[in-house]
Amino acid sequence: MDFSEANTTKNMNQKKLDETTAELKKTSQALEMEKKKTETLLYQMLPKKVANDLKNGKSVEAEKFDQVTILFSDIVTFTNIAAACSPMDIVNMLNNLYQRFDQRTNDHDVYKVETIGDAYMIVSGVPERTQYHAKAVAEFAIDMLREAEHVFSPATGKPLQIRIGMHSGGVVSGVVGLKMPRYCLFGDTVNTASRMESHGVPSRIHVSPTSFRYN
DSSP states (O other): OOHHHHHHHHHHHHHHHHHHHHHHHHHHHHHHHHHHHHHHHHHHHSOHHHHHHHHTTOOOOOEEEEEEEEEEEEETTHHHHHHHSOHHHHHHHHHHHHHHHHHHHTTTTOEEEEEETTEEEEEESSSSOOTTHHHHHHHHHHHHHHHHTTSBOTTTSSBOOEEEEEEEEEEEEEEEOSSSOEEEEESHHHHHHHHHHHTSOTTSEEEOHHHHHHO
């Protein structure tokens, strides 16, 4: 092989190496993007602190919190609305309402625990402790009332009315399940907050004496 052929071979090898390097770089960037998408989805399902522990193979032990505030809300006359409308209308209505609520959670120090039908549950003070948990939930509740005014019942065409109840106290938190794990809260504070909502008045925030004292 003369010098010219050797140089040509060297250039071809270098070209292949550059192409392989560029392809690996693209693959690495694509993997990083998918990783970020996965993390974003995970952080929407679980608190960031808890999600990171699970991602790193750590077990998440049940934890006691002495001072938290929990809020429940539901839609007034939801049963009647569901009976009068198609399932698609109900899904679209709830999706519109919950997306508005979800956006507002980013403006306050609150964590969305779950939704069950027309019930929406949030907490502040878990898993990150804060002394301003009641204030954060109260401000979020005010935003919920404002957002509900922009969502209309498919049955009547009028703005939705929601009931809101909140209560402060202690809870135990923990991750339950392996498939679709859920971050759950347990204790009388949860039950009392739920009763505050169910005994509340439409378009009002039913605040327990305990939460009122914190504010």
